[in-house]
Amino acid sequence: MSVVEILRNPILILAVLFTVLVSCNKNEETSKPNIIYILADDLGYGDVSIYNNNSKIQTPFIDELALNGVMYTDAHTSSAVCTPTRYSILTGRYNWRTRLKQGVVSGYSKSLIKPNRITVADFLKDNGYNTAFIGKWHLGWDWSITQTDSLDIDNLKARPEVDFTKPIKNGPNTHGFDYSYGFCGSLDMPPYVWVENDLPTSVPTRITKGKSGQGTWREGLTADDFTHEQALPEITKRTVSYINKNANQKKPFFVYMPLPAPHTPILPTKEFQGKSKLDNPYADFVIMVDRVVGEVTKALEANGISENTLIVFTSDNGCSPAANFKQLKSKGHNPSYDYRGFKSDIFEGGHRVPYIMAWKNKIKPSKSDQLVCTTDFFATVVDVLGADLADNYAEDSFSHLSTTNLSSDAPKRESIIHHSVRGEFAFRKGDWKAIFCAGSGGWSYPNINIKKSVYDTLPTVQLYNIKNDVGEKYNLQAEHPEIIKEFKMDLLKIINDGRSTEGVKLENDEAPSWAQLGKLEEIGL
Template identity: 45%
Template sequence: MTLRPLLLSLTLASAAMAQEKPNIVFILADDMGYDSISINNPAMGPLKTPHIDRLAGQGMNFTDAHSGSSVCTPTRYALLTGRYCWRSRLKSSVLWDYARPLVEDERLTVAEMLKKQGYHTGMIGKWHLGLNWYDREGKLANADLKDSDAMFRRDKGAKRLRAVQASIDFSKPTTGGPNSHGFDYWFGVDLPNMPPYLFLENGKTVGTPTVMKPKSMFGHDGLMLEGWELENILPTLAKKSTEWIHSAAKQKQPFFLYVPLTSPHTPISPSKEWQGKSGVSRYCDFVMETDAVVGQIVQAIDDAGIADNTLVIFSTDNGTTGGAAKMKQHHEQGVNLMNQLRGFKAQIFEGGHRVPMIVRWPGKVAAGSTCSELVGLTDFMATTADLLGVTLPEDAAEDSFSILSLLTGKAESLPNRPLVVNHDIRGNFAIRKGKWKLIPGAESAELYDLEADLKESNNVAASHPELVKELQETLQRYQESGRSK
């Protein structure tokens, strides 16, 4: 065989091998609990999510899926690393304005793992895991910030933040963000309700923030790009995501796209096209627009002709906010976002961390199927590694367990999986074993039988002391050993 036919043969073989590896798209909505999806909740009245419902009809709907935490930052850390965030320096709460990077330099992320397997990797959306910002001399501007420092507080931390903001040279690229942790491309925001109010692309600000955010605009005080409009964030993320998919679909290598949306988290800012669409509230308008964006991303996959070889996951980072869940206007209009669960975002009850999770993979995941097994977003990394036949290092994904057998229908349960741990904004824990959920307490524990009492209204700890002891000891072992699997 001459050299040219040989090279052509090798190229075709390489392309064929790349096609065997599925593309992966993970869409993560923000502050949208289990009861915010109409296929999961019959009590949503006029609020519907037809695109997400359709996705469920094309794949598998998980009814007992959980985010690692009931708030933003820790869930994102766990999703990308396969490791509970309470093992990091952040033991409670979230990261605030101009926070330092949370993902450790040496920590393997799912994007890095996939990149090593030949994937083209992209992220479009909200990071909220901290960045390194630099001053005019090229020194770290936010090196001395504490994780508790926040603009909305009236203390020394807020003063430190204002000094940091004044010292930042916004012409210098940030580090420690998505591009430092395996993503070839990143477009989005650090987060939409804290400064700087602008987009970033591959760690560089798109424009320079030169004016202060007006008091009338939602969010923490801080610098803003002149002309910045909150209503443009979600449509821009949708446009960038669909464009990236069409571009990546033309390449020979498989791709991974992570799309952490900024909605329906505050600021509640539906675009002009969606304002008033629900007939209920701006919040419901925003949920409907979020659903439509999910539909646009899935449609881009279909239009690019890559649906059969693309694994699509939709989920959310935690439960619905208390303000939206309890809004009197919603209840008057027949929208009950606390229909089946107790609690909401930031809390340790089910409403804080039980989230929708839908997986579509044509020909591999049964269309219209439902899975009631206990799973967590922390399982994403091990599942992806299992899918590709990758053995993860011992010091990676310590709390991630593959659920691939559930997806493919090869198993209906995971008898050997570690117990699932949840965390709330104050640093409180919960641990699940089958139908049992334990919330340890300094004075008294709470134990719930979720099969009989999904709303967690009947504490049966006194009737099951041995089970309480077993779960407390398991949680302690997980904490002390540095891993749960």
Template identity: 55%
Template sequence: MKKHLILAILCIVLLQMSCAKKQKIEVEQEVVTSPNIIYVLADDLGIGDIKAFNPDGKIKTPNIDKLAQGGMKFTDAHTSSSVCTPTRYGILTGRYNWRSKLKSGVLTGTSKALIPNNRATVASFLKKNGYYTGFIGKWHLGWDWAKTQSDSLLGNGWNPGDFKNIDFSKPIKNGPNDVGFDYAYGHSGSLDMAPYVYVENGMPTAMPDTVTVDKGKYTWWREGPTSPDFVHEDVTPNFFRRSFNFIKEQAKNEKPFFLYLALPSPHTPILPTKEWLGKSGLNPYADFVMEVDGYMGQLQAAIKEAGIEENTIVIFTSDNGCSPQADYKVLAAFDHNPSSIYRGHKADIFEGGHRVPFIVKWPEMVKAGSVSGKTICTTDLFATCADIVNAKLTDNEAEDSFSMLPLLTNNEKMFKREATIHSSINGSFAIRQGDYKLVMAPGSAGWSFPKPNSKDVASLPEIQLYNLVTDPGETQNIYNEHPEKVAKLKALLQKQILEGRSTPGEAQKNDSVANWKQINWEKSR
């Protein structure tokens, strides 16, 4: 009897120990798989503006460099588009921007919402998986302002009279809160696009009481209604201050958090505060970059002070290449090139339009000082987050997103991105696979020489092929020398466009519109 009793007690003890051990493992896995995620998106920041990516650069960026030293630097990172709105769409949806109804160009401050409420975003996905989600910054994905009359139409946002029918006393619809963000604070378009009004959780924070405009060389913004709490020079500092408070408050909670901090800088208006004006010794744009860097140092300090540094992922990147508004000629006089060794700039299909700095710091999982040369895209955030929280994606979610987790954990062979598609401001395509990049347009397809529809492109070939390993500056079009490579890449581009996805899964539909460049491909499907 005693023997049986001893055996029973021993079994109970072993069972309890097993359960305790299992619980401990689950807790440890929870710590590993549920990190806080902070995604900082700079605006029009060139890859050559960050010392960690361009040692020859003349702008001092010690804090962003330190971020790179503490994590992984990606030297072949790209945005899906070379302009603002499309890239932001791709980041949040994990879907190439041209699959949406926006096939070219950008939205304005009065544009309607681009992301439907029923489309999954990184925010809605993480929210569903236990995260508290926050957006602070420049939205530029459209939302629906309240109108003074139900049948009144708003202007397109480019002219001073386009805002007369907005009722700023009423909440907006179809904004960040409607696509997954628990908390949202920001403005509708770029910092040079009216209306200049903050919106917090769907409600304008103040009624516009003035109309402002600036026409300075660096400081210009379009004319439009401005709220008393909206001070252009203070917008970037304001967003950072609110982010520090967000981090401090969320660090107290058990839930992990996701913060999407979308900066309006160093995009125009180029407005470094007095503290930073003249600091670079180059020009106001360089000063503005240094201001962003300074605040990135404060952000890292806020994370550390909150006691969450080890298991917080900080991602820093830009929405496209540097804008010509930065004044490349002045910077060149100081031997500084915002595009580094790459051709072109914002809006272009060339590398300078979409190759960007990209850093991931995650002390608990990512080796400090590591570097990845794999080609990644900003659409890859969604699948990476899904991988981190160990949750599956459905066929109509993140159709062009590949998890970067294998790269972050030194398991490169498991990274599945086959190719990357880029688009320029006019909707032209390029596809990158391995060393080669095929451009389906003559010239820059953007703002740099040779521009679309100019006499300079009339005699140029309709396609371009570059080997980016031997010719990173895209100086030698070798399409005539490699017809088989051209045919292969063109077929892959067509396949990934027509199937509505570039990831494995059931084919999806693109949001087609009339006169789309690829409409003939759709018809021939």
């Protein structure tokens, strides 16, 4: 049939148009990659061998991911501890805008994410994705609490009475995940209960005694189907099963896989014990985490979907001192690489992390020194899909898609706010980093717990040229008061505007009147 004959027949014209539309929709659907976000827990920048030429721990599967994607060397978590960072990953928003101004939530805490807050899982679900959370939540959810104890439920020593036969509220399923399986706090925080799609899989009937040392966990209620040593293998098995089930379906999938390792309790299974030959279970646990990454990538290969799957791998903060830095350094290994401090700190070791984004045969292998924050995942995903980012969410998220060979017109991140376990602030722009507190702001020396007469002699403001002084040894605040003044004003503006991206002014969850803001106001520059 000729083109002229088709054009003279309205029914045939409609049929052709319908076929074209169906084809376009199908192409649009298949062009959306599956997305997997693997979040290690307390993994140091220097623990990944491709990031550390002197590493005594070998991580071949993570290295392979880096060799086949973009390896970011200036990536940071939004906080130096885990709850706040997890909030920022899912919401694209700085954690200190919430009620949580310092520290972390407990295993009994209520949800830190408000019910009306749009998460990246919500966004992807609305854009045709199946979504799954499998692992460590540690953002709080609302247990059916029948009686509280004398302590606030955010307190890590709290032991309220819970009806474990009833569903939880305001958990992962509320915040965009079709499927969820995990536990509420850290692996060292009770209650030790698996929750699947809002319902505990077993009612805890026993109390496990607390342990100390690298295998430490707090005493608390434990379900019969919960074994600490098997938590990481169980999460891995469930994730691989989810990939197998959802591979090559009509809908793409998003898996958020926050691991409980190598955080305490440091419990490598028998296969990995002694594997590192460093006489340190932490090093063995890191190798086990690397194997988990390998299991995920192998599942993608086995299902023939590697070339349609975007993988992000990172850590929620720097390495914890529970790793035993002194012992590891005696073996020639530094989990923080050349950077100062560790988990909890405002120094680089507290929040500079390995960060890899890979998409086989789509993203060309490269190394990038672009400044990146874990809040940026949300905007990057939006950019990948060519969608629009609404003005009232992901307000601190910048796409880093332009660092790849894929096209992007999105603005790049030019500055970042760092946050310590004690709620102290630092502001970074270009090569300069201003710290608006004395000492580490965390657990490393010097901190607020040292002798007061010594702590009071420390400068209340610090300024480092991160490019020339990666170890943050030389405080140049006296030589450059103009930088301190500029950065203070930039920081205050971002705090008070409720956002760091362009757009209308937004509100923080709580008014910015916390102690840290007061400290900034006192700096008379």
